[in-house]
Amino acid sequence: MVDVYKNCPSFENEYYILRMVDKADKLDLLNVYSDEKAVSFFNSDNCGGDNFHYTTENRMAQAIEYWLWEYDRQGFVRWAIVSKATKEAIGTIELFHRDAEDYFTNCGLLRLDIRSDYEIASEIVKILKLIIEPAYVLFHCDKIATKAIALATERISALKALGFKQSEEKLIGHDGMEYDSYFVLK
Numbered sequence: 001m002v003d004v005y006k007n008c009p010s011f012e013n014e015y016y017i018l019r020m021v022d023k024a025d026k027l028d029l030l031n032v033y034s035d036e037k038a039v040s041f042f043n044s045d046n047c048g049g050d051n052f053h054y055t056t057e058n059r060m061a062q063a064i065e066y067w068l069w070e071y072d073r074q075g076f077v078r079w080a081i082v083s084k085a086t087k088e089a090i091g092t093i094e095l096f097h098r099d100a101e102d103y104f105t106n107c108g109l110l111r112l113d114i115r116s117d118y119e120i121a122s123e124i125v126k127i128l129k130l131i132i133e134p135a136y137v138l139f140h141c142d143k144i145a146t147k148a149i150a151l152a153t154e155r156i157s158a159l160k161a162l163g164f165k166q167s168e169e170k171l172i173g174h175d176g177m178e179y180d181s182y183f184v185l186k
Helices: 023-033 057-072 121-138 153-161
Strands: 016-020 079-085 087-098 107-114 142-149 182-185
Touching: 016 121, 023 057, 023 079, 023 087, 023 107, 023 182, 057 087, 079 107, 087 121, 121 142, 121 153, 153 182
Parallel strands: 107 142
Antiparallel strands: 016 079, 079 087, 087 107, 142 182
């Protein structure tokens, strides 16, 4: 069995490549994380107040270093989403196994951060199709959950097309805070 924290796999289709994030992605990802239209769709639940709105190269570099540190300590995996058409990173996917005292236990929690010009249902489907099936094995989970707020209509459309269902359950943060707007695929 593949240990995602010993050997992080890459995935690709004719449109995108998912590969481990790299420090060299800094400028491309700054275009993602400084995109004010995109930031409101990012999932910052349970992230200690970080809203993922980065506007300087230095702050973006710090975020990437943190993501690599989390990978080394087996906290989560952060893949860069690289467009084959433009050869640039247009976003990231974070995934980790979550065990908790709520509905979202034995769950692969997925965070999708993409530039606003890629926040299109058809593109989101192309991206997520790369990771959904392998996520169950890589993260030893029986469901995958991701957040999509009501304003994220394209994202919600993509999730529904992939079989995700909106959950009425609340995700309970490590500080006891309740988070909603999650979609689940079993």
